[in-house]
Each structure stands twice: as structure tokens, then as C-alpha cells.
Amino acid sequence: MLVKMIPELGHFALIIALPMAVVQTLMPLAGAATRRPLWMAYGHPMAVGQFLFIALAYLCLTASYALDDFSVANVANNSNSMLPWYYKLSAVWGNHEGSVLLWSLMLAGWGYAASRFSKSLPRDMLARVQGIMGFISVGFLLFILLTSNPFTRLLPNVPQDGADLNPLLQDIGLIVHPPMLYMGYVGFSVVFAFAIAALLGGRLDAAWTRWARPWTNLAWAFLTVGIALGSWWAYYELGWGGWWFWDPVENASLLPWLTGTALIHSLAVTEKRGSFKSWTVLLAIFTFSLSLMGTFLVRSGVLTSVHAFANDPSRGLFILVLLAITVTLSLGVFALRAPRVSHHASFSWLSRDALLLINNILLVIMTVTILLGTLYPLILDSLGLGKISVGPPYFNALFVPLTVIMCIFMGLGPVARWKRMASGELVGKLWLAGGAALALGVVLPLLYRGEWNLWASLGIVTALWIVLPLVRDVFDKTRHGATRLGGLGKLSLAYWGMVLGHLGIAVTIVGVAVVSNYAVERTVRMAPGASVDVAGYEFTLQELVSRRGANFLADTAVLEVAHTDSGRRFTLRPEKRFYLATGMPMTQVALRPGLFRDLYVAMGEDLDDGSWAMRIQYKPFVRWLWLGGLLMALGGVLAVIDKRYRRTPKASRTAPQEVTS
Amino acid sequence: MTPRRRQKLLIILGALALAGVAVGLTLYALRSNINLFFSPVQIAQGDAPIERTIRAGGMVKEGSVARDPQSLNVEFRITDYVDELAVAYNGILPDLFREGQGVVVVGKLAADGQFMADKVLARHDENYMPPEVAQALEEAGYSPADYQAKAAEVGERLRSQDK
Secondary structure: OOHHHHHHHHHHHHHHHHHHHHHHHHHHHHHHHHOOHHHHOOHHHHHHHHHHHHHHHHHHHHHHHHOOOOOEHHHHHHOOOOOOHHHHHHHOOOOHHHHHHHHHHHHHHHHHHHHHOOOOOOHHHHHHHHHHHHHHHHHHHHHHHHHOOOOOEOOOOOOOOOOOOOHHHOOHHHHHHHHHHHHHHHHHHHHHHHHHHHHHHOOOOHHHHHHHHHHHHHHHHHHHHHHHHHHHHHHHHOOOOOOOOOOHHHHHHHHHHHHHHHHHHHHHHHHHHOOOHHHHHHHHHHHHHHHHHHHHHHHOOOOOOOOOOOOOHHHHHHHHHHHHHHHHHHHHHHHHHHHHHOOOOOOOOOOHHHHHHHHHHHHHHHHHHHHHHHHHHHHHHHOOOOOEEEOHHHHHHHHHHHHHHHHHHHHHHHHOOOOOOOHHHHHHHHHHHHHHHHHHHHHHHHHHHOOOOHHHHHHHHHHHHHHHHHHHHHHHHOOOOOOHHHHHHHOOHHHHHHHHHHHHHHHHHHHHHHHHHHOEEEEEEEOOOOEEEEOOEEEEEEEEEEEEOOOEEEEEEEEEEEEOOOOOEEEEOOEEEEEOOOOOEEEEOEEEOOOOEEEEEEEEEEOOOOOEEEEEEEEEOOHHHHHHHHHHHHHHHHHHOOHHHHOOOOOOOOOHHHHHO | OOHHHHHHHHHHHHHHHHHHHHHHHHHHHHHHHEEEEEOHHHHHOOOOOOOOEEEEEEEEOOOOOEEOOOOOEEEEEEEOOOOEEEEEEEOOOOOOOOOOOEEEEEEEEOOOOOEEEEEEEEOOOOOOOOHHHHHHHHHOOOOHHHHHHHHHHHHHHHHHHHO
């Protein structure tokens, strides 16, 4: 009996979580305004309760999937009894309702963590943070309960079996990509709450930045991994080997990443030098607003893509209103309160302060250009001015030069001093690195392929210009220790975080530059026995076989690949699958990954006379794209666990970084 | 000017210069990279520019897909059930490409009226007709609901043949 009531139990838990979120919003905020400790004390228990009840609701939905309860519409539409268990569990977030529930669960989780690990905050500050986290939660819980209830039943006509999960989503990518991305999106709500709380309380000092920084870095690290995983997934899942499409949904995740990156740097200036305060707060507001906008774009159905599950206008309207309320209220608070927290510290034009300012301006310009390209077609369409699309050339024409300009300043930033610096000193530190970067950048493409390529050289010069000054800096910093190795250990984790973050960007840039310029793609017609030579590898189609998988039928091509130089041989087995429940065909790519090159084979279509169209690709350095992303995220995590953030006034048992473990 | 004011001025000038560069690049890039959408009825009326990258869309006409037996060249016709457009493409068609299904093609219209596609995007849509096509029909004075029903009917029939 109880098993049959699981969906109702989940629905009920969600309904209970809503008033808790309301209390969490009202009482602490009112308490902080009127200085009543008793009211403020409501914050923590409500954050705990809300988290527990949303977690219960989430578990109930997961249980409905695990138990194949097709009387629940959400399960019936997105699962199937033949689906392997791990996809059943991740199918929970492979649809609109479930993904919004996951979003809410994470929001409550971040809210609980912020409340739990910030005991050293002044009481009124903590109360305000809790109140604002509660406010966002109210919005999303209302959204679920009013427009996107995942527990709706299909009674009395219960389907025999489910409609199955979209085959594109039946992949390890579904298991890892959305949770990471969401942790990033939602994680920025914490720094947003800190920013608004600081505005309301009129307190924005170095202590505040020390609280806000670990949360920002952690959210940013999650978002970085989420974006990298999304790119990796699209690369092998969609069957044409692209790794970034400038699709509006991808842009929606890149936008908060760009402002989040700006925020991390601006927070550094605010902590060290006490300047840029208003700007930091504004960036925190923008970053979370862009996260919300990303949700709106993806969830409202204004875009057509694999991410847009639902086409219900009321949902889009709801998120749009939520976005409007959040932006208006937070900018209103900013307008009224920002002057109270502003502070000016002067710096010379040649200083780390100035370089970070330039970094921030460039990142904001990138954000604006991408935002424009993403929203322009939507705005024209809604005004009835025609259906247009803005293609990748637009984004490349803007993003690439802006990135190169930013990287020039990135080379200078880490070695520059705060406040002011003699230009001679900077030149002295950098001439060797600059010369080496230029020389290597010109020579390396020549050695690699025997011919010179302007764009590849530019990418390598840029990457080296980021890395070599960092090497020089580490070298200088360890000079005075007893031993170099001992000196390395003395450098702070936050410093290593910065080094890894910048190194990650350089690695990604190398990946982009090489794969964009040296990739080889051949689309060929192959019958059994046919061979084709691509980039020094000989691909021979040996046979075509059919097989049956758990919930699909597949045509498999068996290709033998031989490396012409070394004679090494291996087999690749790309597939064309036909999913039984949905009747949808799917291309399963065969990959031979490697640190320096990927081989990529996708089956196209059956050409009737026994031959198949095949897409064979040679992708040099493509792994570096995502490796760079992982390095950046690792850098973010290192910065979070720096012990500086544990030296809080009372230095007690808790620390923000324990969230990660 | 005090050093502080000078610094402020420099920051503002720098920001303005960067913003100017960005706006210039943006306008330039947008001008050459906006792809307008046309449906067969609009192309038949001569609304679409020739030799410029545009997008066109409609349903793949029944029995119109012809593959060259030697190469990966393929020709097919897309229709909005009022007018038709001949499309030529070289390469692999997407998994969801099927007769009676909605597609969007990106490419250039040749002077002889054939569409040279660089990209073919298949749409898996329960409505069978891409919304842009329905809207184009409405603007051309046809009732999209009639053609939508027709598209759905053809789609259903082709689907049942598949099974």
C-alpha cells in the first residue's frame, strides 16, 4: 500500500517544503531588519527542513522510476521497463519536471550548506543570506507545484509500458553532465545571496569577500566541469565530431561562466585592495541572473534543441517573471544601497588592479556580444520581424579576437604587482617568456606538420604567453627557500589554484587551435572490403553485422584500422542503432581516443546496395579541450581548500570547504 | 587634473574604446551572419535572395529522395504542400531524415532555382510541420491548419508503411 503511495508522498513533501521556504524568507529577513534574534533563528531549521523534504520528494520520484510506476505521467513519458537501471535513475533529470526538481534540490542543498558552514558570520548577515536563499527557493517550488508537477498521475488508464527515454540521452553523459552543470548554475545563488545580504546590511569588507570567495570558486568549478562534460558529450553523441556549436543552449551556460570568471577576479581585488566593491556585487547579481536566464531559455521551449523538453508557454512565462522579479529587486537594492558600501583605492595604470579591471571589462564585453547573438533572433521573432538565426561565424568573429586580447593581459596579470609597478620591472620579468613564446609558436606548427599555419601559431603563442610567465613566477617565488622543492610546498593552495586555472585555459587554447586547424574529415561511401586512408591511418571495412542490445537493434560496421607508419592495428565498431520503444534511429560513434589525437568513425546511412556512408575523422589534440576544463576546475577547488578561508574570527570546527567532501 | 581623476578618465576612455571596437565587430559580424528563413512558397514567389546563405524548410516530399549510386550526392524536394523546392546535398543525411518529415536546410539558392545545401537538419516534431513553415504559409495567405493536417496525414501514412 505504502509503495503505491510513493508519488503522493513525494508531492506532499514538496507541498510541505513550500511553507518552510516562505518562513525561511520572511522571518530571518524581518528579524535582521528589526534586530530580533528569535526571528533570525528561524533561518537554519527551515533551511534544514526544506532540504530534507525536497530530498524526500526527489527520492520518491527516483523510486517511481526505479519501480517502473508508469501510472506517473513523468515516468511513463521518459522511461521504459527495458531501460537499464542506471538510465532509469538518471532519466529522473532527463525531462523538464524532474530537472526542475533536481534544480530545487540542489538549491536547497546549497542553502543548507551555506547555512551550516557559515556559523562564524555575524548573525544578521547569516539571517539575510538564509532569507534570500529561501526566497529563490519559494520561486522554484511554486514553479514546480503550479506548472511542472513531476508526480502527476495517469489514472485510470495506466500505460502498459513507458514511452522510453530519448535515445540521445541514453548515455553516460546524461548521468554526469546535468548534475555538474546544475551544481554550477545553482551554486551561484550563494554568492548572489551574500551580495544582496551585504547590500542590505551595508557591510562589504574583506571579511565578506573571504566568506564569498570559496562559494564562488566552488560553483565556478562545478560549472566549468559541467560545460566541459557537455562539450565532450556532444562531441561523441551527435555523430559529427563538433565540440562547440554556439547553440543558444550552450551559450546560456557560457554566459554565467564568463561573468562568474570575472566575479572570481573581481573578488580577488576586493579582498586584497578593498576596491571594486560595487562592481563585485553587480557581477554577483549578473552571474546568478544569467544562470536564471539560462534556465528560462532551456526550459521555456523558446528554443528547439535536445535540451528543450517542454513547449508549455505558461512555464516560460513563469520563469521569465521570476527572472524579472529577481533582477528588478536585486538591481533596486543595488541602486539604493551600493553607494553606502563603495570605497575607492587608487592604483596606477600599470598594476595588477588595472590588469584585472581590463580582464573584467573584456569578459563583460564577451558576455554582452554572446548575449546579443543569442537573444537577437528571439527578440526579432517575438516582435514579428522574421525568423533569423545567427550562425557560428558571428560568434567566432567576436569571441576569438576578444579571447586573444584577454590572453595578452592574462600573461601580464600574475606577475604584476598590486597598486603600482615600474614598467622596467615588468619587461625584465617577461621579455624572455615573450620571446620564447613567439619563437616556439612559429616553430612548433612547422615541426608538427611541416607547414606553417597562422592560426595554429597564434593559438600556441597565446597559450605559451600564458604559461611561460607563470613558470617564471613560480621560479622567482621559490628562489629564496632552502631548496626549490621546499619552496614549492610553501606556496599557498590559492596560488596553485590560480596557476592551474590559467594553465587550464592555455591547454584548452592549444586544443582549440590544433583541432580547428589540423582536423581531417572524410565522408566516404564504403562497401565491405573497401579501404580508405585518412591522416596516415588506413581504415578497412571488414564486415557489417547485426546485433540486439537491451532496448535496441543495431547494425555494426567492423573496421580494421592500421597505422601506416608503425603498423599498429586495432578494430573500431561504429553502430547505427534503432530504438524499439521510440522507433528512433541513433548513431553510435566509434572512438579511438588519445592524448594527441582521436580517431572518430560514425556510420551515416545505408545506401541500399550494401554499402554505407561513413564519416571518418582525425581529431588531433581534441582531448586537450576538456583536459583544460578539468584543470581549471581543479584550480578552483584548490583555491577553495586554501587554509586562509578557515582562519575565521572564531576559528571553530566548521569551514565552508567541507562541502566538497 | 588630480592623478585620481586622470586615472578615472583613462579607465573611461579605455572602456569606451573597447566598447567601440566590440560594437563595430558585432555589427560587422551580425551583418554577414544573419541567416533568414524562407519556405518553398516564399522562394517560389521570388522573395529569397540568390547566392546568399539562407535557411529553407518544409517537409521532404514522398518519393523524391534520389541518391547517386556512385557518390554521396543526394537530391530531394521539400514541400509545404503549396510549392516545392529542389535541394542538392553532398554528404550524410541526419538520422531523423525521412520522407514526410520536416527538415530545415542551410545553404544557397542557385540562379536555376535549385537549393545547394551545406547542412540538413531534421526535425523530430509531433506537428510534422516546422513552425516556421506554418507561419510562412499563413503570411502567404494560406491556411496553415489545412496543410498541417495534410502533412500529418502523409507523415502517418509513411510511418505506418515503415512498421
